[in-house]
Every structure is written in structure tokens, then in C-alpha cells.
Amino acid sequence: MPLHKVVYLSNNTKLYLWKITEDFDTLFSQVKLKDSSLARLETMKSESHQKGFLAVRMLLQHNDYSDFDLFYDEFGKPHLKPQGCSIKDVEVSISHSNDFSAIAISDxxxxxxxEQLKEKTLRIAPRFMNVSHLENLSEEEKIKKATVVWGIKESIFKIKNEKGISFPNHIFEDDFSFDDKKATATLKLNDNPEVSGEKFQIQFDSVEDYIFVCAFQSINN
Ligand SMILES: CC(C)(COP(=O)(O)OP(=O)(O)OC[C@H]1O[C@@H](n2cnc3c(N)ncnc32)[C@H](O)[C@@H]1OP(=O)(O)O)[C@@H](O)C(=O)NCCC(=O)NCCS
Known part of the structure; x- marks a missing residue:
């Protein structure tokens, strides 16, 4: 299937979702890969991971980028070269999970x-979130909310790209309602009560049995 959905998260940020229904050969024949990416593709153990990787390149090509414009820093964070003669920085974030690949492009x-919805996320919730935020919800609602919170922490981690960030000890979600599709969270690396931490705005939604979560740094940090 081609592009599944484009979500306009703000004036300057778009999220693109690819639903992977193609087989490996179909995806492989449609993307142009640099040698280092071909080598990386060969090291991937599962075909599902390979297809997720190729679907990300399909999404880049849909946006007039290619694998040749994408590079990674030493921690694995992806970056995009600006298009054509533009000097504006472009930010990108990537995620893939079984049937879907997604990229967010922003200035x-x-x-x-x-993340795919799974009971396991709820089982391990005490290890990464404030479980009082799950009170008075049905099992199904708890799984959804815990998955959003996990996504909040992963997406903030992807912005910061710093070693040593602990999900339970450093990233704190404020309580939110799933139906609002938005939330706030704080990254606080320091126990000093006078240090207020860095605030993030969160947007999320469901697509089939998956949840996507996007984090942005608050402008008034
Ligand atoms: C790196 C990490 C964020 C990837 O997340 P994931 O849910 O496993 O996988 P996703 O599909 O969502 O994301 C993978 C993509 O993240 C991006 N990524 C990898 N490392 C990154 C980093 N340091 N910063 C930002 N983005 C990164 C890459 O684009 C990667 O895909 P690609 O290599 O195919 O391009 C995750 O493995 C991680 O290290 N999380 C923090 C560790 C942690 O503290 N965990 C639990 C604490 S209780």
C-alpha cells in the first residue's frame, strides 16, 4: 500500500505513516539506497525490520528526500540534509513497529x-510511569494510556539523545485524558527542587491498533 496517512501536527510539522503491505522485493525495488544502508539492511535479522527500514525510505522519497539525504550521528539519531538550496534546518524523527513505519518532519x-497496543506495556507500567494516572480506567483504557506514556518517554528521549536518561526517574508525564490527544511532560535530570526541568508538548493518536506519539520542546522553556 502506498502512503497510509499524513497528519498535520502543526504548521511546520507533518507526520507520515506507511502501512507495510508490500513484500520485501517490492519495497527493495522501489528505493535507492547508499552502500552503508545496503550493508545495514543485510545485517538485520528479521524481514519485518528490513521492511520497516525500506518503508521509511519510501516515506522519504514521498517527500522528495532519499536515503542519500539521511545520516545518523554516533548515537543513532537520524538527521536530514536540507533540500536543494534551502538553508533551513530540517528535523526528522523515525519509528517503525511491525505493520507501520512513520517519520515526522519539522523545522x-x-x-x-x-507502538503497537500490547498487554505487556501495562504489565511493566510500574517500571516506567506514575501508575496513579491509570486509576479508574478499564483494562483497555489502561493499555492505551500506558502505551501513550511509554511513547511520550521514547519520543522525548529521541529529541534529547542523551545517555543516562531514565524513563521513571527523569521524565514525568502530567496526567491527561486519552480523548484529548495531547499531553505535557517534563524532563528533570536533577533532584534540585529549584531546577524546574524542561517542558515538552505531546500530541498522540491511534491508527488501527497502534499509537503514535510526537514530542516537541515547549517554546517557553
Ligand atoms: C533508540 C530508541 C529510542 C529506539 O526506539 P524503539 O522504540 O526501540 O524503536 P523505534 O522504531 O521507535 O525507533 C527506531 C529509530 O529511532 C531512531 N533513533 C535511534 N537512536 C536514536 C537516538 N539516540 N536519538 C534519536 N533517535 C534515535 C532511529 O531513526 C531508529 O530507526 P532507524 O535506525 O531504522 O532509522 C530506544 O531503543 C532507546 O534506546 N530508548 C531509550 C532507552 C531506555 O531508556 N529504555 C527504557 C528505560 S525504562
Whole structure:
């Protein structure tokens, strides 16, 4: 299937979702890859991971970028070269999970995470979130909310790209309602009560049985 959905998250940020229904050969024949990406593709153990990787390149090509414009820093964070003669910085964040690949492209820092809904996320919720935020919800609602919180933490991590960030000890979600499709969270790396931490705005939504979460740095940090 071609592009599944484009979500306009703000004036300057778009999220693109690819639903992977093609087989490996179909995707492989449609993307142009640089040698380092071909080598990386060969090291991937599962075909599902390979297809997720190729679908990301399909999304780049849909936006007039290609694998040749994408590079990674030493921690694995992706970056895009500006298009043509533009001097504007472009930010990108990437996520893939089984049937879907997604990229967010923005002119401000953005972090994206895509997660399939699973009971396991709720089982491990006490390890990464404030479980009082799950009170008075049905099991199904708890799974959804815990998945959003996991996505909040992954997407903030992807913006910051710093070693040593602990999901339970450093990233704090404020309580939110799933129906609002937005939330706020704070990154606080320091125990000093006088340091207020860095605020993030979050947008999220469901697509089939997946949740995507996008984090943005608050402008009034
Ligand atoms: C790197 C990490 C964010 C990837 O997330 P994931 O859910 O496993 O996988 P996703 O599909 O959502 O994201 C993978 C993409 O993230 C991007 N990525 C990898 N490292 C990154 C980094 N340091 N910063 C930003 N983006 C990164 C890459 O684009 C990668 O895809 P690609 O290599 O195919 O281009 C994750 O593995 C991680 O290290 N998380 C933090 C660790 C942690 O603290 N975990 C649990 C604490 S309780």
C-alpha cells in the first residue's frame, strides 16, 4: 500500500505513516539506497525490520528526500540534509513497529514513537510511569494510556539523545485524558527542587491498533 496517512501536527510539522503491505522485493525495488544502508539492511535479522527500514525510505522519497539525504550521528539519531538550496534546518524523527513505519518532519526539534497496543506495556507500567494516572480506567483504557506514556518517554528521549536518561526517574508525564490527544511532560535530570526541568508538548493518536506519539520542546522553556 502506498502512503497510509499524513497528519498535520502543526504548521511546520507533518507526520507520515506507511502501512507495510508490500513484500520485501517490492519495497527493495522501489528505493535507492547508499552502500552503508545496503550493508545495514543485510545485517538485520528479521524481514519485518528490513521492511520497516525500506518503508521509511519510501516515506522519504514521498517527500522528495532519499536515503542519500539521511545520516545518523554516533548515537543513532537520524538527521536530514536540507533540500536543494534551502538553508533551513530540517528535523526528522523515525519509528517503525511491525505493520507501520512513520517519520515526522519539522523545522523544530521533534521526537516520534510508534507502538503497537500490547498487554505487556501495562504489565511493566510500574517500571516506567506514575501508575496513579491509570486509576479508574478499564483494562483497555489502561493499555492505551500506558502505551501513550511509554511513547511520550521514547519520543522525548529521541529529541534529547542523551545517555543516562531514565524513563521513571527523569521524565514525568502530567496526567491527561486519552480523548484529548495531547499531553505535557517534563524532563528533570536533577533532584534540585529549584531546577524546574524542561517542558515538552505531546500530541498522540491511534491508527488501527497502534499509537503514535510526537514530542516537541515547549517554546517557553
Ligand atoms: C533508540 C530508541 C529510542 C529506539 O526506539 P524503539 O522504540 O526501540 O524503536 P523505534 O522504531 O521507535 O525507533 C527506531 C529509530 O529511532 C531512531 N533513533 C535511534 N537512536 C536514536 C537516538 N539516540 N536519538 C534519536 N533517535 C534515535 C532511529 O531513526 C531508529 O530507526 P532507524 O535506525 O531504522 O532509522 C530506544 O531503543 C532507546 O534506546 N530508548 C531509550 C532507552 C531506555 O531508556 N529504555 C527504557 C528505560 S525504562
Amino acid at each position: 523544530s526539534k521533534v521526537g516520534l514513537d510508534l
